[in-house]
Amino acid sequence: MTTCSRLMLCASFAALQLVGSSALAQPAPAAPAPAAPRAAAPVTVKEVAPCVYMAVGGGGNSTFQATRNGVTLVDTKNMGEDQYKALLDAIKTVTPKKVVFVFDTHHHADHTGNNEFFEKDGAKVIGQGSMVEVLKTYTSTLAPHTPASPKAVFQTRYTVRLGGQTAIAYHWRGGHTGNDAVIYFPEARVVAGGDLLDMRVPNYDAPFGGSLLGYSQSLGDILKLDFTVAVPGHGDxxxxxxxxxxxxxxxxxxxxxxxxxxxxxTPKEKFIDTINAETGLAWKLGGQFWAPMPRLDALYAELSKAPGATR
Ligand SMILES: [Zn+2]
Structure with missing residues (x-):
């Protein structure tokens, strides 16, 4: 099996490989989500492999595979009915089929915000098991209420097949969060890495089980997969x-x-400034991902215990 049913589904959409959906968002007058934190952003679709697409905008990146029997989707963007519709409209630019499976790469609201709408529409939403506990109390400035928990959960691996195509979710350990899932499309040789892939800075959410060492180790596991394209959690x-x-x-x-x-x-209070003064390192650390002390506490704890554990 080389590709999904490209001729059946995708040929007539070949000209739409790069489509901004702002022009497709005409159903917007529908009832806006009350207290939605922000207006729906346009969603841009890019084909990254035959019948596999990344959808950029309106939260974390989504990835989806169009098959003859429906769509497998990874991540549901910022919460809000308008944003949900913008994502659906983006998917409709390349396939008329319904979303059948939804994978969450982790619990953050810019990736899980519209789980509820997809569940109501009949899709099976799948996530790593520890998401369920986290989502009982999780709050986010990105969402007016807690995102809906996945109804199907797994501990280390979950495989679905749809229209002759496979998607496999892996959870190896805590990295970006304690419930990271990496979704692999083996026939298309595409991997959706969630926020384990984010060029801004390595972003480990220590209060929710993230770990910088785990982050590196999970990247090592991603690299063991046979893929040619990786979809990052953020970035165009x-x-x-x-x-x-x-x-x-x-x-x-x-x-x-x-x-x-x-x-x-090096004292924690001087760590960020000290490391930012280094030459040859790729990032300037700080801001929301690195300045909060709980993250530095966790970093000191894990690097004091196990320096060099990335090998
Ligand atoms: Zn995240």
Whole structure:
């Protein structure tokens, strides 16, 4: 099996490989979600492999595969009925089929915001098991209420088949969060990495089970998969396998340097400034992902215990 039913489904849409859906969002007057934190953003669709697409805008990136029997979708964007409709409209630019399966890459509201709408529409929403507990109390400035929990859960691996195509969710360990799932489309050789792939800075959510060492180790597991295209959780373009490898290398360099600074007794209050003064490291750390002390506490704890554990 080389591709999905490209001729059946996709040929007539070939000209729509790069489509902004702002022009497709005419149903917008429908009742807006009360207290929605932000207006729906346009969703842009990019074909990254035959019949596999990334949908950019309105939250974290979504990935979807169009098959003759329906759509397998990864991540549901920021909460809000208008944003849900913008995502559906984007999917409709390449296939008339319904969304059958939805995978969540993790619990954050910019990736799970519209789980509820897809569940109501009959899709099976699937997530790593520890999401359920987290979503009992999770709140986010991105969402007026807690995102709906997945109805189907797994611990380490979950496989679906649809229209002759396979999607496999893997959970290896905590990395970006404690409930990370990486979704692999083996026939298309595409992997959706969620926020394990984010060029801005390596973003581990320590209060929710994230770990910088785990982040690197999970990138190592992603690299063991046979893929040519990786869809990041944020950013406008897909990544090559070489880009994933380079990204892991940068994180490992950061871990190595951070471990040395911690071993040398660098106080937490000076850590960010010290590491940002380094030359040769890829990121300037700070802001919402690195400044909060719980993340530094977790970093010190794990790098003090297990320096060099990325190998
Ligand atoms: Zn996230």
């Amino acid at each position: 373009d897909p990544w090559t396998k070489d880009q994933v490898k380079a990204y892991k290398d940068k994180i490992d360099a950061l871990i190595e340097r951070a471990s040395a600074l911690i071993k040398a007794g």
